[in-house]
Amino acid sequence: METVFFYLFGGIALLAAINVVVQQKVFYSAISLIICLCAVAALYLALESYFIAAVQVIVYAGAIMVLFLFVIMLLDPFSAAILRDKKKYLGYLAGLLGVMALALLIPLLKSYNLAQAPRNPEFIGAGPGSIEHLGQVLFSEYLVPFEVTSILILVAIIGVVVLAKRQS
Amino acid sequence: MGLLHYLVLSMLLFIVGAVGFIIKKNVISVFLCLELMLNAVNLSFVAFSKHLNQVHGQIFVFLVMVVAAAEAAVGLAITIVLFRNRNTLNVDDADTMKW
Numbered sequence: 001m002e003t004v005f006f007y008l009f010g011g012i013a014l015l016a017a018i019n020v021v022v023q024q025k026v027f028y029s030a031i032s033l034i035i036c037l038c039a040v041a042a043l044y045l046a047l048e049s050y051f052i053a054a055v056q057v058i059v060y061a062g063a064i065m066v067l068f069l070f071v072i073m074l075l076d077p078f079s080a081a082i083l084r085d086k087k088k089y090l091g092y093l094a095g096l097l098g099v100m101a102l103a104l105l106i107p108l109l110k111s112y113n114l115a116q117a118p119r120n121p122e123f124i125g126a127g128p129g130s131i132e133h134l135g136q137v138l139f140s141e142y143l144v145p146f147e148v149t150s151i152l153i154l155v156a157i158i159g160v161v162v163l164a165k166r167q168s
Numbered sequence: 169m170g171l172l173h174y175l176v177l178s179m180l181l182f183i184v185g186a187v188g189f190i191i192k193k194n195v196i197s198v199f200l201c202l203e204l205m206l207n208a209v210n211l212s213f214v215a216f217s218k219h220l221n222q223v224h225g226q227i228f229v230f231l232v233m234v235v236a237a238a239e240a241a242v243g244l245a246i247t248i249v250l251f252r253n254r255n256t257l258n259v260d261d262a263d264t265m266k267w
Contacts, residue, residue: 021188047218149234156238163245
C-alpha cells in the first residue's frame with residue numbers, strides 16, 4: 001500500500017516538476033508547481049509529518065503560489081489573455097467544482113461529532129512525529145530561531161513595501 | 169519505503185529544479201525552479217526526520233518554508249521593479265551587475 005502511494009505521488013511530483021521546466025508559458029509552469037507541491041505534501045503524509053503536510057498545502061501551495069500567480073497575472077500579458085478567452089467555460093467549470101465540493105462536505109460536516117472523533121495517539125499524543133512534540137521542541141529548544149524568523153518576516157514585509165512603492 | 173527511495177526522489181526533483189534554474193530565461197520561471205529545489209530539500213529533511221525518528225528535521229522544514237515565503241515576496245517585488253524599469257522579464261537583459 002505504502003509502495004503504491006509512494007510511486008503514485010512521487011511520479012506525479014516528478015512529472016509535474018519536469019512540466020514546470022518544459023512548459024514555455026510561465027502561467028502553466030506555476031500551475032504545474034502547485035500540483036508538484038501538493039503531491040509532495042501527500043508524501044509528507046506518508047512520512048507521518050502531518051503538520052508539515054498541512055503547512056505545505058496552506059502556506060506553500062496556498063499563500064506563496066497565489067503571490068506568484070498575482071505577479072504573473074500582473075506582468076505577463078499572455079496570462080490575462082487566457083483568462084479572458086476561456087472565461088465562460090472556466091466559470092462553469094469552477095461552479096461545477098464548487099457544487100461538487102459542497103455536496104461532499106455538507107454530509108461530512110453534519111456527521112462530524114467532536115466528542116466521538118477518533119483520537120489517534122500517534123497523531124496528537126506523545127509520539128516523536130506528533131504535533132504536540134513538534135510544538136514543544138519548537139517553542140523550547142528552537143525558540144531563538146523561531147523569534148529570529150519573525151524578525152526576518154518583518155524585514156521582508158518592510159522591504160517589499162519599500163521596493164514595490166512607486167518612486168515619485 | 170526506505171530512506172533511499174525518498175532521497176532518490178528528492179535528488180531527482182532537485183536536479184530538475186537546478187536544470188530549469190540554469191536554462192530558463194524568464195525571471196519568474198527561474199523563481200519557480202528555485203521553489204522546486206527548496207521543496208526537494210524539504211522532502212529529504214522530512215525523510216531523515218522519519219528515518220531517525222526525530223522531530224528536528226520537521227522544524228528545519230518549517231524554517232525553510234518561512235525563509236522561502238520571505239524570499240518569494242522580496243524576489244517578486246524586485247521582479248515588479250525590474251519590469252517597471254526595463255519593461256522585460258528576460259534575465260539576459262538585466263546583466264548590469266554581471267561583470
